[in-house]
Amino acid sequence: MKINIRIKNIVNTIIKNNKTIETNRLVLTREKVERGVLDTIYPIVLKNDRNEVGWIGVVPDGEIYYLLYEKYRKHGYMTEAMTGFLDSNKRKKFYLVIDENNKDSQKVAEQLGFKKLCKSKKDNSSTNIYIKKA
Numbered sequence: 001m002k003i004n005i006r007i008k009n010i011v012n013t014i015i016k017n018n019k020t021i022e023t024n025r026l027v028l029t030r031e032k033v034e035r036g037v038l039d040t041i042y043p044i045v046l047k048n049d050r051n052e053v054g055w056i057g058v059v060p061d062g063e064i065y066y067l068l069y070e071k072y073r074k075h076g077y078m079t080e081a082m083t084g085f086l087d088s089n090k091r092k093k094f095y096l097v098i099d100e101n102n103k104d105s106q107k108v109a110e111q112l113g114f115k116k117l118c119k120s121k122k123d124n125s126s127t128n129i130y131i132k133k134a
Contacts (some may be wrong), residue, residue: 022047023084026077028056038065044081053077056085062094066105078108086112086132093133100126 019030021042028042038057045052053064054068054077064085086094096114098105106128110116114130121127 001078015063019088021084021088023080026053026081026084028081028085033057042081042085044068044077046077054081056081062091064094066108079111082108088125093131095132096130097127098130100128106130 006125021028021030025047027045027047029045031041031043033039033041034050037059040058041062042056042058043052044054044056052069053063054066057065058128066078066082094114095117096105097120098109100119109130113120114132117129117131119126119128
């Protein structure tokens, strides 16, 4: 009996700690990451067929990584997912580091209200750093 109560409490804690974000076409559910650079990841799933189309990852300092699987690009999914993520988050400042040649990702950042802060060059690549403050 004590074991069942303990398991129920653990399950309830996990459910309370999970954060689900819903938009018109998408569902994002927070998953904590135990290792690696990312602290939290949000798989992006289509509501209509439950297919995962990409993910959003967050580093504790506020850097956001995002990826949309190739066959789901050019449908506005990332803009919609990021809008839902940013609107539901209490953090006041986020930033993105985007390859200078990734024009689609830069367009998403600008549509979301991120402002280009500076350009960074390392080795043979250049990146643009974007910032958004609430």
